[in-house]
Amino acid sequence: MSRILVTGSADGLGRLAADALLSAGHGVVVHARNPERAAALGPLVDRGADIxxxxxxxxxxxRGIAADLNGREPLDAVIHNAGVWRGNAVMPVNIIAPYLLTALLRAPRRLVYVTSGSHYDGQPSLARVDWLGGRSGSYADSKLFVTALAAAMGRLRPGVLSNAVDPGWVPTKMGGPYASDDLEMGHRTQEWLASSDDPEALTSGGYWYHQRRAEPHPAVHDTAFQDSLLKALAEETGTPLD
Structure with missing residues (x-):
């Protein structure tokens, strides 16, 4: 059984993924942004999840989250699920936090980055990106960046399985009640990539939708863009990848 961190697991797809992984017998670390949100995770903690x-x-x-987790039992996988779709937190949550956790956590064997089909509308340009979130950032850009981060990790860390997952437009708080995709399929792929020994799940550098590999935005596998993105993130955070 694996030990798996699921960020943003107080509700939505993260909560469903953490619940399913816990039910399957895996060790799960759930995450919430504050004590009030953490209280909602009590039922999962009561079943054995760490928080x-x-x-x-x-x-x-x-950085505190990473230091805390590095002092505990090592992680086998991280599902970078947390995300926001509008407001000043878009860049900090959707790309800066996944990058920092990737750089700071003792390297797990599997990395799963939850992205979106909106990444196809992102612009592969790092000019004038407000990483601090002082201006409302582009959700599409943030998802293009995190999808490229997943591909870059697949290239640069050959001992790690790194993939991006589009869960589809599902009826969560973020997706809204009129979302038309299958909620069950919306969280199944990230669980599978984080824990399964199926041959397809043991591949890296992919962009997945409902357990099928798809072709992402062309910039995602552009190594020059990947390198520029990683350089910008390292300079912005003062934390380069090892």
């Missing part, structure tokens, strides 16, 4: 608390908007809090 970590910290606001992914705040870089010092992300």
């Amino acid at each position: 970590v608390v910290g606001d992914l908007v705040e870089r010092d809090a992300v």
Whole structure:
């Protein structure tokens, strides 16, 4: 059985993924941004889940999460599920936090980054990106960046399985009540990539939708864009990848 961190697991797809992994017998670390949100995770903690608390908007809090987890039993996988679709937290939560956790956590064997089909509308340009979130950032851009981060990790860390997952437009708080995709399929792929020994799940560098590999935005596998993105993130956070 694996030990798996699921960020943003107080509700939505993260909560469903954590619940399913816990039911399958895996060790799960759930995450909430504050104590109030953490209280909602009580039922999962009562079933054996560990918990970590910290606001992914705040870089010092992300560093604290990483330090806390590095002092515990090592992780086998991380599902970077937490995300926001509008407001000043878009860039901090959707790309800065996943990057920092990737850079700071003792390398797990599997990395799963939850992205979106909206990444196809993202612009592969790093000019004038407000990483601090002082201006409302583009959700599509943030998802293009995190999808490229997943592909870059698949290239640069050959001992790690790194993939991006589009869960589809599902009826969660973020997706809204009129979302038309299958909620069950919306969280199944990230669980499978984080824990399964199926041959397809043991591949890396993919962009997945409902357990099928798909072709992402062309910039995702552009190594020059990947390298520029990683350089910008390292300079912005003061934390390069090892």
